Amino acid sequence: xxxxxxxxxxxxxxxxxxxxxxxxxxxxxxxxxxxxxxxxxxxxxxxxxxxxxxxxxxxxxxxxxxxxxxxxxxxxxxxxxxxxxxxxxxxxxxxxxxx
Amino acid sequence: xxxxxxxxxxxxxxxxxxxxxxxxxxxxxxxxxxxxxxxxxxxxxxxxxxxxxxxxxxxxxxxxxxxxxxxxxxxxxxxxxxxxxxxxxxxxxxxxxxxxxxxxxxxxxxxxxxxxxxxxxxxxxxxxxxxxxxxxxxxxxxxxxxxxxxxxxxxxxxxxxxxxxxxxxxxxxxxxxxxxxxxxxxxxxxxxxxxxxxxxxxxxxxxxxxxxxxxxxxxxxxxxxxxxxxxxxxxxxxxxxxxxxxxxxxxxxxxxxxxxxxxxxxxxxxxxxxxxxxxxxxxxxxxxxxxxxxxxxxxxxxxxxxxxxxxxxxxxxxxxxxxxxxxxxxxxxxxxxxxxxxxxxxxxxxxxxxxxxxxxxxxxxxxxxxxxxxxxxxxxxxxxxxxxxxxxxxxxxxxxxxxxxxxxxxxxxxxxxxxxxxxxxxxxxxxxxxxxxxxxxxxxxxxxxxxxxxxxxxxxxxxxxxxxxxxxxxxxxxxxxxxxxxxxxxxxxxxxxxxxxxxxxxxxxxxxxxxxxxxxxxx
Numbered sequence: 001x002x003x004x005x006x007x008x009x010x011x012x013x014x015x016x017x018x019x020x021x022x023x024x025x026x027x028x029x030x031x032x033x034x035x036x037x038x039x040x041x042x043x044x045x046x047x048x049x050x051x052x053x054x055x056x057x058x059x060x061x062x063x064x065x066x067x068x069x070x071x072x073x074x075x076x077x078x079x080x081x082x083x084x085x086x087x088x089x090x091x092x093x094x095x096x097x098x099x
Numbered sequence: 100x101x102x103x104x105x106x107x108x109x110x111x112x113x114x115x116x117x118x119x120x121x122x123x124x125x126x127x128x129x130x131x132x133x134x135x136x137x138x139x140x141x142x143x144x145x146x147x148x149x150x151x152x153x154x155x156x157x158x159x160x161x162x163x164x165x166x167x168x169x170x171x172x173x174x175x176x177x178x179x180x181x182x183x184x185x186x187x188x189x190x191x192x193x194x195x196x197x198x199x200x201x202x203x204x205x206x207x208x209x210x211x212x213x214x215x216x217x218x219x220x221x222x223x224x225x226x227x228x229x230x231x232x233x234x235x236x237x238x239x240x241x242x243x244x245x246x247x248x249x250x251x252x253x254x255x256x257x258x259x260x261x262x263x264x265x266x267x268x269x270x271x272x273x274x275x276x277x278x279x280x281x282x283x284x285x286x287x288x289x290x291x292x293x294x295x296x297x298x299x300x301x302x303x304x305x306x307x308x309x310x311x312x313x314x315x316x317x318x319x320x321x322x323x324x325x326x327x328x329x330x331x332x333x334x335x336x337x338x339x340x341x342x343x344x345x346x347x348x349x350x351x352x353x354x355x356x357x358x359x360x361x362x363x364x365x366x367x368x369x370x371x372x373x374x375x376x377x378x379x380x381x382x383x384x385x386x387x388x389x390x391x392x393x394x395x396x397x398x399x400x401x402x403x404x405x406x407x408x409x410x411x412x413x414x415x416x417x418x419x420x421x422x423x424x425x426x427x428x429x430x431x432x433x434x435x436x437x438x439x440x441x442x443x444x445x446x447x448x449x450x451x452x453x454x455x456x457x458x459x460x461x462x463x464x465x466x467x468x469x470x471x472x473x474x475x476x477x478x479x480x481x482x483x484x485x486x487x488x489x490x491x492x493x494x495x496x497x498x499x500x501x502x503x504x505x506x507x508x509x510x511x512x513x514x515x516x517x518x519x520x521x522x523x524x525x526x527x528x529x530x531x532x533x534x535x536x537x538x539x540x541x542x543x544x545x546x547x548x549x550x551x552x553x554x555x556x557x558x559x560x561x562x563x564x565x566x567x568x569x570x571x572x573x574x575x576x577x578x579x580x581x582x583x584x585x586x587x588x589x590x591x592x593x594x595x596x597x598x599x600x601x602x603x604x605x606x607x608x609x610x611x612x613x614x615x616x617x618x619x620x621x622x
Contacts, residue, residue, distance in 0.1 A: 007320075014313055021306050030302055037309035041316045048320035057319055060266055064312060067273045071305055074277045078284055078301050082294045084226045091302070096292055097370040 006047040013040035027079045027089045031072075038068045114181030119168055121179060121186065123161035123194055124261075127254040130157030134247030143240070150246035151209045157250065158205065162198045165191065176619030178263060182326055185263035185397075188616030192466050193260040193393040197386055199598075200473045201253045203591040204382035207481055208245055212585025214491075217241045218376040218484070219285045227290035235287075242285055248278035249382065256386055260393035263401075263619075265315045265325040265351070268394060272311065272358065275390060276304050279383060283375040288491035296374025303367045304357070311354025317347030327402040335405040348403060348410060355398065359391035360440075361447040362421030369432075372440035377492060380436060381480035384443055385473035392450050392469055396462060401618050404457055414455050415547055421448030422554040429561045435483055435494045438561060439476065442520055445558050446472055452551055453535035456542040463614030464534035470609060471527035471602050475519045478595025482513045485582045493579035499565065501574030506581040510569045512596060517566055519599045521559040527602030534610065 013036060020033030042061040049057025083089050118125070130153055137149050169191055176187025211217045221240035225231045255275030262268035284297030319325050321343035322333035334344060353364060360368040372380045403410065425445025432438040450472075453465035486493050486502065486509070493499075503510035519526035532555065536548045584592070602609055 010316075014309075017309070018306075021302075027298060027302065031305070034302070034305045034309055037306075038312060041309070041312045044313070044316040045319065048316065051320065052323040054323055056324065057316075060315075060319070060325070063266060063270060067270065070273065070277060074280055075301055075305065078280060078294070078297045081223065081284060082298050085228070085291065085294060091298070096295055097299070097374050 003047050003051050006043060010040045010043040010047065013037075013043065025090050025092055027082075027091050030091060031075050031079065035068060035072075038064055114183075115179065117177055117179035117186070120172075120177050121184060122164040122168065123198070124254055124257045126157055126161040126164060127250055127257060130154065130160075131247045131250035131254060134250060135244075138244055138247065146243040147209075147211075147241060150243045151205075154205050154209075154246045154250060155202065158198055158202050158253070162195070162202075165194055165198065169195075174616065176616065178619055182263055182328075183267040184258070184261045185619045186261055187619035189393065189396065189462060189466060189613075189618055190261040192613055192615075193389060193469070194257050196389050196466075196470045196473060197253060197256050197260070200385045200389065200477060201249070201382065203474070203477050203481075203594045204378060204385065205246070205249060206587040206591040206594075207378035207381055207477075207484065208249060210378070210585055210587040210591075211239070211241075213484060213487070213582045213588060214287065215239045216287065218287055218378055219245050220287050220290065223285055227294070232290070241287075245282055245285060245379075248282050252276075252278040252282070252382075253386065256390035259390045260397070262394070262397070263327055265318065265327070265330075265398075268398075269308070269312060269315060272308055272354070272394075275387070276308065276358075279379070279387065280304060282379045282382075283371060285379075286374070286376040289374075292374040293376065296371045299374075300367055300371045307354045307357035307364065310350045310357075314347045314349070314351030314354065317343050317350065321347055327398065330402040331405060334403065344406070345409065348406075349413075351398065352395075352414075355391060355395050356417065359388060359395060359447050359450070360444055361451055362417045362424065362444070365421065365424060365444045365447070368444055369437045369440040372443070373434055373436045373494070377436070377480050377484040381477045384439070384480065385477040388443065388447070388450075389469045389473055392447075392454060392465060395451075396454050396465060397618055399454060400457055400462065407455075407457055411455060414451065415544075418448045418451040418455070418547065419550055421445070421451065422551060423448075426554040426557040426561075429558060432561070433496050435496060435499065435565070436480075438496075438565070439479055439483075439520075442558060442562070443476065445554060446520075448554070449532060449535060449551055452539045452544065452547055456538045456544070458538060458542050459614060459617060460534070460538035460541060462617060463610060464531075464538040466613035467602075467606070467610055468531035468535050470613075471519075471531040471599065474595045474598040474602075475516055475526075475528060478592045478599065479513065479516045479520070481584075481588055481592040481595065482509060482516065484588065485509060485584055486579050487582055488577075488579040496565070496568065497575070498579045500568050500572040500578070502569045502578075502581070504574055505578070509581050512592065514566050514569065515596065516599065517562040519603070521562040522555055523559075525600075525603050527599045527606070530603055530606040530610075534606075 017033045017037035045057040045061045178185045216239040219241045221235040221238045258271035280301040284294045286293030322330045357364040425441045429441035519528040522528040522532040
């Protein structure tokens with residue numbers, strides 16, 4: 001089993017996440033897509049760790065997980081605040097600031 | 100044998116830490132943690148004074164520690180905490196800049212004279228538009244968590260400018276960003292705008308840092324390490340896949356340029372600058388820019404100097420797009436905070452020109468430009484926070500008509516700051532542009548410098564439009580009033596104006612310091 005397949009899978013997952021951020025309308029789903037991108041990166045890191053025979057990549061994946069968890073805390077707090085005001089998590093409704 | 104197991108069997112040695120070198124950063128992070136404890140244990144009415152004393156005291160202490168270290172520092176910098184932090188002359192210069200700017204920003208955050216209770220919401224949990232919210236606007240309370248959040252962001256910025264490998268850089272990027280996302284959503288008035296700014300900044304910021312991270316992973320695959328020096332070694336003459344290198348560099352730069360609000364990655368800037376509480380906008384505009392360009396300078400100089408021929412064309416395009424967007428769209432703005440935001444996009448383009456030069460003059464010029472621009476824009480936001488009507492700050496351009504008749508002093512100060520942003524001689528903006536452009540010229544980027552000069556002329560038009568509006572039109576009868584600032588805001592605006600003037604008249608001192616040495620390449 002060649003590790004390249006995992007890199008391709010990771011690139012695919014990252015692209016799905018990026019496209020999801022651009023086309024989805026619910027702030028929570030957009031946020032989940034960003035998490036998908038971060039986890040795609042984790043897969044890349046672990047695969048490269050395998051290819052390079054170096055533990056660093058695996059350790060980095062843990063760092064990414066911690067950062068992603070911290071990001072969830074802040075992100076959900078902000079999304080919650082705006083949901084309580086507008087009763088909606090759609091990012092199309094947040095359109096007061098433009099041009 | 101499995102290579103992972105073989106690695107595990109080696110004994111792990113604790114990395115050596117040069118405490119003297121990282122003391123300023125340790126003080127800032129330590130004070131931020133103490134600030135969180137104050138929030139937990141000190142009664143509500145004492146928190147504001149406690150937090151202000153702690154925050155300003157710790158920044159001052161960090162400044163003293165920095166000053167003590169600078170006088171006896173090793174000439175070529177020191178790489179410490181394993182190889183994760185590189186405390187060299189540019190890092191120390193940027194630390195000094197960040198600490199000085201954040202003193203001014205914290206003074207603005209702490210100010211409670213312009214509005215009773217300050218610019219921050221009394222309780223972020225209250226939904227906007229409700230009865231409680233109207234009571235909240237009148238109250239004198241404030242979410243004092245802003246102070247520890249600002250310190251965490253400052254510490255993250257300091258780590259970011261000193262990061263010697265991409266992983267440290269990523270962690271520092273998040274440490275500086277996450278508090279800023281929260282601070283954006285804490286305005287006392289116009290809370291819908293403020294919360295919207297926070298959501299936009301958060302989603303786009305997280306999106307950009309995912310790109311940064313993917314770039315990190317690809318470069319790790321390319322070089323087998325995320326240390327900047329190892330990437331440079333790997334890039335200098337190997338037969339490894341160039342795809343990984345350039346895809347990684349591209350994705351990495353997307354994340355970094357986003358933070359610096361450069362060119363096509365700027366879309367968040369106007370919205371967030373307009374929606375965030377003005378002191379936070381000032382903090383972001385000045386300090387985040389310094390940190391982001393410090394990081395870009397280090398990555399490009401240390402890791403990618405050998406491949407500069409390959410990426411420089413793309414960066415030319417990015418710089419031109421950034422200047423064009425900032426200067427042209429800035430012309431069409433009717434809100435002052437948005438206008439300064441577009442001006443910051445144009446300035447990001449100018450800064451990128453100096454960053455690309457990759458020479459000693461380019462480095463010192465960009466560092467000087469960051470110092471000069473930071474103080475000017477910070478003071479400009481300070482002035483904007485003073486012009487108010489019954490609903491809060493009057494940031495619409497029409498409200499500023501004839502302001503010179505109401506308050507000649509404020510109009511004069513703001514005119515001076517706008518001229519500095521435009522780059523008129525005798526201000527720091529002129530010296531900054533001069534050193535950056537001459538560095539670019541001597542590095543063979545003459546066409547880019549010509550384009551930059553054209554766009555600075557275009558940008559000068561919209562600065563001067565405000566000046567004309569303030570001096571040569573009649574004030575509206577129901578126009579805004581100019582608040583008399585308290586000691587804190589006065590001090591912060593005065594600091595910005597004095598530095599802008601001094602750097603314009605006597606730039607040599609700061610230029611010498613900025614040019615005192617390059618990045619530490621060890622690792």
